[in-house]
Amino acid sequence: MSKLYTGAEIVFKCLEDQGVDFIFGYPGGAVLPIYDELKNHKSIKHILARHEQGAGHAAEGYARSSGKPGIVLVTSGPGATNVVTALTDAYMDSVPLVCISGQVPTHLIGTDAFQECDTTGITRPCTKHNWLVKDIKDLAKTIHKAFEVATTGRPGPVLVDIPKDIQFNKFSYSKLKKQKKINGKTHNFYTQTNIDELIKLIKKSKKPIIYSGGGVINSGLEASKLLREFVNATGFPITSTLQGLGAYPGDDSQFLGMLGMHGTYEANNAMHGCDLMINVGARFDDRITGKIDEFSPKSKKVHIDIDPSSINKNVKVDLAIVGDVASVLKNTIKKLKKQKPNFSNSNKSNISKWWEQIQKWRSINSLAYINSEESIKPQYAVQRLYELTKNKDTFITTEVGQHQMWAAQHYKFDKPNRWMTSGGLGTMGYGLPAAVGVQIANPNKLVIDIAGEASVLMTMQEMSTAVQYSLPIKIFILNNEYMGMVRQWQELLHDKNYSESYTAALPDFVKLAEAYGCVGIRAKTPEELDDKIIEMINTDRPVIFDCLVDKVENCFPMIPSGKPHNQMLLGPKDQKENKITGKGKTLV
Amino acid sequence: MSKARSAYSISGKKEKFDTHIIVVWVDNEAGVLARIAGLFSGRGYNIESLAVAEVDKKLNISRITIVTTGTPQVVNQIRLQLKKLVPVHNVADFKREDKRVIFKEMALLKIVGKNEKRDKALKACKKFNPVILDKTNKSFVIQITALRREIDKMIVDLKKFGLVSVSRTGAVAMTRGAEIFK
Numbered sequence: 223m224s225k226l227y228t229g230a231e232i233v234f235k236c237l238e239d240q241g242v243d244f245i246f247g248y249p250g251g252a253v254l255p256i257y258d259e260l261k262n263h264k265s266i267k268h269i270l271a272r273h274e275q276g277a278g279h280a281a282e283g284y285a286r287s288s289g290k291p292g293i294v295l296v297t298s299g300p301g302a303t304n305v306v307t308a309l310t311d312a313y314m315d316s317v318p319l320v321c322i323s324g325q326v327p328t329h330l331i332g333t334d335a336f337q338e339c340d341t342t343g344i345t346r347p348c349t350k351h352n353w354l355v356k357d358i359k360d361l362a363k364t365i366h367k368a369f370e371v372a373t374t375g376r377p378g379p380v381l382v383d384i385p386k387d388i389q390f391n392k393f394s395y396s397k398l399k400k401q402k403k404i405n406g407k408t409h410n411f412y413t414q415t416n417i418d419e420l421i422k423l424i425k426k427s428k429k430p431i432i433y434s435g436g437g438v439i440n441s442g443l444e445a446s447k448l449l450r451e452f453v454n455a456t457g458f459p460i461t462s463t464l465q466g467l468g469a470y471p472g473d474d475s476q477f478l479g480m481l482g483m484h485g486t487y488e489a490n491n492a493m494h495g496c497d498l499m500i501n502v503g504a505r506f507d508d509r510i511t512g513k514i515d516e517f518s519p520k521s522k523k524v525h526i527d528i529d530p531s532s533i534n535k536n537v538k539v540d541l542a543i544v545g546d547v548a549s550v551l552k553n554t555i556k557k558l559k560k561q562k563p564n565f566s567n568s569n570k571s572n573i574s575k576w577w578e579q580i581q582k583w584r585s586i587n588s589l590a591y592i593n594s595e596e597s598i599k600p601q602y603a604v605q606r607l608y609e610l611t612k613n614k615d616t617f618i619t620t621e622v623g624q625h626q627m628w629a630a631q632h633y634k635f636d637k638p639n640r641w642m643t644s645g646g647l648g649t650m651g652y653g654l655p656a657a658v659g660v661q662i663a664n665p666n667k668l669v670i671d672i673a674g675e676a677s678v679l680m681t682m683q684e685m686s687t688a689v690q691y692s693l694p695i696k697i698f699i700l701n702n703e704y705m706g707m708v709r710q711w712q713e714l715l716h717d718k719n720y721s722e723s724y725t726a727a728l729p730d731f732v733k734l735a736e737a738y739g740c741v742g743i744r745a746k747t748p749e750e751l752d753d754k755i756i757e758m759i760n761t762d763r764p765v766i767f768d769c770l771v772d773k774v775e776n777c778f779p780m781i782p783s784g785k786p787h788n789q790m791l792l793g794p795k796d797q798k799e800n801k802i803t804g805k806g807k808t809l810v
Numbered sequence: 811m812s813k814a815r816s817a818y819s820i821s822g823k824k825e826k827f828d829t830h831i832i833v834v835w836v837d838n839e840a841g842v843l844a845r846i847a848g849l850f851s852g853r854g855y856n857i858e859s860l861a862v863a864e865v866d867k868k869l870n871i872s873r874i875t876i877v878t879t880g881t882p883q884v885v886n887q888i889r890l891q892l893k894k895l896v897p898v899h900n901v902a903d904f905k906r907e908d909k910r911v912i913f914k915e916m917a918l919l920k921i922v923g924k925n926e927k928r929d930k931a932l933k934a935c936k937k938f939n940p941v942i943l944d945k946t947n948k949s950f951v952i953q954i955t956a957l958r959r960e961i962d963k964m965i966v967d968l969k970k971f972g973l974v975s976v977s978r979t980g981a982v983a984m985t986r987g988a989e990i991f992k
Contacts, residue, residue, distance in 0.1 A: 346845060347852045351896040354840070371896060531890035534883060 230259040236365040250297025252324030255389035272683035276655035278308020283659030291318040299337030310348040314646025318377035327387040350378040358391035410545035427498035436465030437503020445548035457566035461489035472634030487588035494787035516786035621677030624706035651680030731768035740764035825881040837897040859980030923972030931971035
């Protein structure tokens with residue numbers, strides 16, 4: 223008879239076998255046996271969050287910046303419900319998380335026991351899959367399967383709910399075996415014919431564009447390399463979604479900037495006017511497409527995605543290539559190089575007119591803003607932050623709102639996994655705990671959360687986590703005292719009725735920093751901004767940077783709701799001539 | 811601007827809704843039906859009927875037959891989203907008009923009334939293999955098997971003969987000929 227282990231021991235055996243080195247969590251009654259076991263497993267370090275949502279977002283930050291799954295450990299009832307936001311966020315943005323939750327003992331399930339909730343029921347729609355382990359025999363198998371589900375195909379969160387009695391029960395442990403694909407599901411469904419068709423389209427196109435997304439990042443470092451190679455081999459312009467930033471260097475001349483609602487004029491117009499759109503690992507999100515009936519009306523659309531259900535979900539495509547981005551790109555590049563060894567040069571004349579057109583759009587300089595000498599413009603703050611940190615290998619997280627878009631527009635990323643933002647769910651309060659996770663995964667790197675003062679207050683308690691583990695994260699708050707994006711929409715759509723979007727009685731962020739035991743810095747004028755940013759960078763402790771910015775600056779350019787890509791608002795002047803009226807007001 | 815639609819809109823054109831029968835093979839485990847039903851409600855798909863039972867005890871497989879309506883795009887999404895669920899082994903999808911597939915539903919009908927009316931009711935059911943499962947001097951319980959719309963019609967027709975209660979199984983499906991669902 224092989225050695226018997228308790229359920230709690232088996233949990234750690236599984237985590238060790240999976241190569242886990244950090245767990246983000248919060249203890250409670252129903253997970254105490256697991257927490258008790260922690261001391262016997264030195265290779266696994268537990269990071270104590272201050273709220274389970276914070277633990278979840280920290281695990282997301284860890285996962286996104288490291289490429290490994292993030293592990294969350296929470297208790298039953300409120301522990302599980304608190305982590306739901308983070309699970310949903312991870313589900314929307316395809317972040318691999320394995321959440322282990324405690325549950326009341328099996329004999330109490332269904333009795334409305336203390337801290338009982340239907341965890342698997344609640345998390346069913348926000349995980350790829352979840353399990354309630356009712357038999358100790360299934361525990362190891364289930365946890366290993368959970369890792370597999372979380373990390374294969376389109377990644378995402380999973381949850382394993384373990385009743386307390388199961389954590390005490392004993393059973394033998396069988397080592398992780400490489401399992402066959404779940405239910406025989408593989409991920410590359412494309413054929414060589416698909417690739418041939420793609421190459422045919424590439425050769426024919428006069429107005430091509432590559433539109434890359436988070437799938438490239440999720441596919442791994444190799445995919446980013448291949449994407450660069452692909453863009454280079456074709457000579458095509460490339461634009462990126464919010465989640466895809468960093469897969470292609472942001473300062474390269476073939477890069478048109480981000481597309482979508484707050485994307486650049488050149489990127490959106492190129493999407494609208496192209497004759498070939500190659501979607502590489504993106505999902506035609508509504509923030510990208512704008513008005514769907516008028517979305518890129520004249521183009522052949524190619525969609526490369528690992529998730530078959532992404533194909534034709536929002537936009538009908540002409541050629542679907544279901545598979546891992548890296549594998550598809552590799553095949554395509556190989557084939558293209560074989561057929562046309564010097565394609566980007568030989569094809570130059572074919573697309574030169576298109577590039578001329580793009581340069582014209584570019585010359586509009588849609589990210590321009592009117593700078594000021596008195597007040598700090600938020601765009602200026604992000605630009606300065608970029609200039610002063612670009613030579614370090616900097617990791618940026620954000621909250622959600624105007625500051626997020628300004629960060630995406632003005633901070634140029636040249637490597638994948640350096641940009642962590644809540645795109646799909648749009649979770650305010652994501653950035654601070656995510657920065658905690660990013661810093662854990664990248665101990666000696668500069669990690670900055672570009673934040674808004676409203677968002678950051680939602681998970682501010684995680685500063686305490688940063689201080690406890692000496693994580694020198696920098697919280698760079700663009701403080702305009704408004705929920706800026708809400709205010710902007712109210713200005714544009716609701717006749718400047720700023721209903722509840724102003725935060726009165728904000729805390730003094732510098733004093734708050736001191737209260738948490740970290741460093742507070744405040745910048746009030748453009749003049750002192752650089753020095754203060756440098757001071758922040760040089761501080762080897764967590765910093766809350768209160769950057770007082772122009773209170774009423776709007777985020778432009780913008781595709782107003784209900785409008786197609788070629789009808790953008792460019793700035794304050796344009797806004798007056800292009801007012802959003804009628805039905806556009808009702809849209810989100 | 812008057813023509814503008816939501817940033818969330820899928821298509822400006824009103825597409826025709828088709829009725830589809832979707833057959834799903836799943837692991838027979840706790841919560842699997844909730845996953846399927848939750849996928850439909852969460853994504854706003856319709857369920858017109860749903861029939862489920864274990865079909866392979868050894869492999870622990872249940873077969874779910876769902877009748878749904880939607881545009882071709884939505885039905886395609888349903889199929890692909892179902893396939894993504896971990897306990898789902900296979901998904902088959904057929905239009906109701908598909909001649910290669912047999913769809914049948916069973917109904918239990920309780921008729922209460924005088925002899926004469928009850929006999930008329932039984933007669934009306936004649937086409938649908940009626941079986942009298944229970945008989946008293948006041949009532950009948952009749953079992954019929956038929957298509958959904960035939961049962962719909964029977965329910966209306968039998969009202970006047972004293973139909974007081976109906977229980978239906980929802981449609982189940984099987985391919986014609988030697989072929990089986992793939």
